[in-house]
Amino acid sequence: MAGRRVVQAFKAVGLALALAVLLAALAWLFRSDPIMMISGRTLVGEEFPYPDDWGFTDSQNTIAVETRPEDPHSVTTICFVHGGELYVPAQSGSSKRWPSYVVEDPRVRLKIDGRIYRARAVRVLPVELTLYRDSIARKYSAMANRSPDELPPDIWLFRIAPRES
Structure with missing residues (x-):
């Protein structure tokens, strides 16, 4: 029994x-939007015009980035503002899919605080993270005391710009 x-x-x-x-x-x-470390597809939400000032992103720890418009792939990542421009890093960029998708086709859509913005991501080469350290540390305080040796290797960095069409 x-x-x-x-x-x-x-x-x-x-x-x-x-x-x-x-x-x-x-x-x-x-799926549509990414969920933490799980990638998504097409970002869902209302599209807004490209902003003149990205300062509002300082209140957001993460954003979603959609790549590959013909077969959307979206991820959750971080961003920071430097010199009035928005930057999106990709840690271990050469081993992730989304950075290579952006290099092939720079058209992206960003979802920040529920709003979607069409943009273009321009890869920054060479990546000199020490130039951006103060801007990153203003938003992510854990970065403030890191030495250059403690910065993650293989960072790909993208500057966000208006989409040309």
């Missing part, structure tokens, strides 16, 4: 697990 209950309990757990996996798979297939 007890053995039968154990088997029934395992079946119930297995069924619940299978249902959870199925729901997760469906959510992944029909």
Whole structure:
């Protein structure tokens, strides 16, 4: 009798697990915005004109970046303002898909605080993070005391500019 209950309990757990996996798979297939480290597809929300001042991004820890307009791929990342311009870094840029998508086609859409902005991402080469350290540290205080040796390797940096068409 007890053995039968154990088997029934395992079946119930297995069924619940299978249902959870199925729901997760469906959510992944029909996703739009990225969720933390899980990439998304087309960003959902109202589009707004390209802003004259990106200072409002200082209140946002992360933003979403959509690349590849013909087959959208979106990710969650950080941003910072330097010299009045918005910058988006990609840590381990050569091992991630989205930076290479941006190099192939610089048209991006940014989702910041629920608003979407069409833009163009221009890769900054060479990347001299020490030039941007004060701007990054103003927003992300953990960066303030890092020495150049402590900065992550393989950072790709993109300057956000108005889209030309």
